[in-house]
Amino acid sequence: MMSLCPVQELVWILHKALEASQLEKRTCAEFLAATGEQERLELLRHRERLVADLRSRLEEAKAEADTLRRSLTQRDTQLDDIEAYKTQNKFLNSEIYQLTKLWRKSSEQEKSLMVKCAFLEASNCQVESRYLGVLRQLQETKSLDPAQQGAVQKMIEDALKGELKSVVKLNLTRDHDEYGFKIIPDYEVEDMKLLAKIQALEIRSHNLLHQEGVDxxxxxxxxxxxxxxxxxxxxxxxxxxxxxxxxxxxxxxxxxxxxxxxxxxxxxxxxxxxxxxxxxxxxxxxxxxxxxxxxxxxxxxxxxxxxxxxxxxxxxxxxxxxxxxxxxxxxxxxxxxxxxxxxxxxxxxxxxxxxxxxxxxxxxxxxMPQDYYTKNLVASQVDQWVLKDFLGEKLPRLATHFEDHSIDVSLITFNWFLVVFVESLPSDILLPLWDAFLYEGTKVIFRYALALFKYKEDNILRIHDSVEIYQYLRFFTKTISDSRRLISIAFSDMNPFPGRLLRNRRALHLDRLQGELQELEEQQREFVKESSEQKDKELDTLVSEDEEEL
Structure with a gap:
């Protein structure tokens, strides 16, 4: 049995050799089966091309493998960089968070300081306003001797020399609003500068205390x-x-x-x-x-x-x-x-x-009613009569005060109505008035006119000189500081204010005014006629005298 193993191995080798010989035989048979030498050569070339194509593919595959290997290496490097960046980003985020906390705290402290500065400046304005008010009362006191009067006058002149200046310049305080209007109006009444400055200080104090400005x-x-x-x-x-x-x-x-x-x-x-x-x-x-x-x-x-x-x-x-x-x-x-x-x-x-x-x-x-802006301003005149009626009904004490001092309020209010308070009111009051006026109409003008008188009624009642009353009425509308209070007076305190009542009063006074105008025109015609006849008679007299001389 031990001798048979090499024999079997030899048989297996011979068998494999036979298979290889048969394969070579078939290949040769195929080669020899081709008709003609040219066809055999074509077959060989085709095989060579296949081998070359396979070799190129193999090279491309190797190149792709190298590229992929390099990209994997780069990816590993990038992943390491990303991890490093993540660590750095965490550190930076921590710093940003800390800086943000510090910035917010600083901003809050700055805002708090600005509010305190505004409050202090407002308090200063209030103190200065009270100081000027005391000077004004002393100025009106008759019991002071000449030396004391001179001292008071000197103090007033010193107070009026300087312009209003802020103790601290705050970014939140401005000279003009969003529409270009001055926040604090200029002094317009030369002989009442002291009172005007007192009112301007009150306005500035109010603006500083409410400088957020947005309701x-x-x-x-x-x-x-x-x-x-x-x-x-x-x-x-x-x-x-x-x-x-x-x-x-x-x-x-x-x-x-x-x-x-x-x-x-x-x-x-x-x-x-x-x-x-x-x-x-x-x-x-x-x-x-x-x-x-x-x-x-x-x-x-x-x-x-x-x-x-x-x-x-x-x-x-x-x-x-x-x-x-x-x-x-x-x-x-x-x-x-x-x-x-x-x-x-x-x-x-x-x-x-x-x-x-x-x-x-x-x-x-x-x-606006018809003929409000025509040549004779008939409707404008009518509204002044209507306003006087409402003034007597809504504010009887003030109406009596005006009557006692022979004050014709239409000399002041006529322009209010004609231009709907433009240049008569601060812009923070004027624009809300126009908001309502464009929607509701002229009734709003009456409401605000009455509200203005109501707002300053006590101040006006304290003035007992007609010249001073007129002077005060010329500029007092620009001294209104609390727009919300004025709006409340206009639309709450002046109620009821039905539109039908306004229309009826207008019709009543329009008939009256038209009758007066017709009567005036008739008088003018009679005057022109009498003047013409008088001239004719004078001419006849002169002619007669000339004839007598001749």
Whole structure:
């Protein structure tokens, strides 16, 4: 058995050799089966190409493997870098967090210091105001001897020499508001500078104590009301009326005014969509007779406002085009002094010439009664009679005081009504007044006029000289510091104030005034007739005397 193993191994080797020989035989048979030498050569070349193709693929595979190996190595390196960056980022985030905490703490401390500075400055203004008030009382005291009077006068002169200056300049305090109006008005009454400065100090004190300037609940209510509403979705409602009476935040005022003006002038604008452009073109081609007066009034418009104080201001040219366009729009009025102020306030808020033009149209032709701005100002005069009626009913003590001192309030209030308080009130009161006025109409003017007198009623009652009363009435509207209190007086204390009552009073006084005007015209005609006849008689007398001499 041990001898058979090599034999079996030999048999297996022979078997494998036989298989290889048979394979070679088949290959040779295939080679020899090809017809012709050329075909055999083609077959060999084909095999060689296959071998070359396989070899190139093998090389490409090796190259791809090397590339993949290198990319894996780079990836490992990048992963190490990423881990390092993560560690560094954690460290930096910790530093940023600590710096943020320090910044917030510093900001809070800075804000706290600013509030304290504002409070201290406000307190200083209040002390200075009380000091000047004491000086004013001493000035009016008759029992002082000449030396004491001289000392008091010297102290007053020293107090009035300097301008109002801040003890600390705060970033939150500004000279002008968002619309370019001065926050603290200039002194306009030369012979009452002491009282004017006292009032200015009170205004500054109030502004410093409320320098955040934004009524956050009001802003929140407006944001909630306008959220999700397009201009087409806005419509008159008790909710909107209540919001407008409280005033529109500066962020939303332009949009709300645009909607109110659009609502009041929609029919005219739909009928004449290019009306403003056509009127501007007409103004260029054909000068209006009122153009000279308009040019003169341009430089008298809002002279303390940043946007109108410079002769080269673009706003002045925009205002000129608006007023010229309106003079062609309404030939019955053309131009009336006061329209420049109405257009200017519209331009400041709406920031658009065309929208400001339509705002002027809405005020003059839609909101105000007819003949308010015509040559004889009939409707304007009527409203002064109506105001006197309401003054006697709502504020009887003040009406009696005016009557006792022969004060004609229309000398002061006529301009209030004609220009809707522009340049008579601080901007933080004027603009909320206009917010309500554009929505509710002229009733708002009466409410605010009465509220102004009510606000300062006690001060006015303490003045017993008619000249001083007139002087005080000329500037007291600019000394109002608490706009919220004034709004409350206008829309709460003055109630009830039904629109029907206003219409009836206007009709009553219009009939009366028209009767007086007719009587006056009749007297003028009789005077002209009598004067003419008298001249004729004088001429006849002279002729007769000449004939007698002859």
């Amino acid at each position: 956050r609940p009001l802003l929140s209510r407006w944001a909630q009301y306008l959220a999700g509403r397009s201009d087409d979705d806005l419509c008159p409602s008790p909710e909107l009326k209540a919001l407008l009476r409280g005033g529109v935040p500066q962020e939303y005022r332009q949009r709300v005014w645009s909607w109110m003006v659009q609502t009041r002038t929609r029919t005219m604008r739909e009928q004449h969509p290019q009306r403003y452009q056509q009127l501007c073109e007409k103004s260029r081609m054909c000068p209006h007779p009122a153009s000279r007066q308009i040019q003169l009034d341009l430089h008298r418009t809002l002279t303390t406002n940043q946007h109108f104080c410079s002769p080269s201001s673009p706003a002045l040219q925009q205002l000129r085009r608006i007023l010229l366009a309106f003079s062609w729009q309404n030939p019955a009025i053309g131009y009336c002094q006061g329209l420049n102020r109405l257009a200017a306030i519209a331009l400041l808020v709406l920031q658009s010439e065309e929208n400001a033009f339509w705002c002027l149209v809405a005020v003059v032709e839609v909101i």
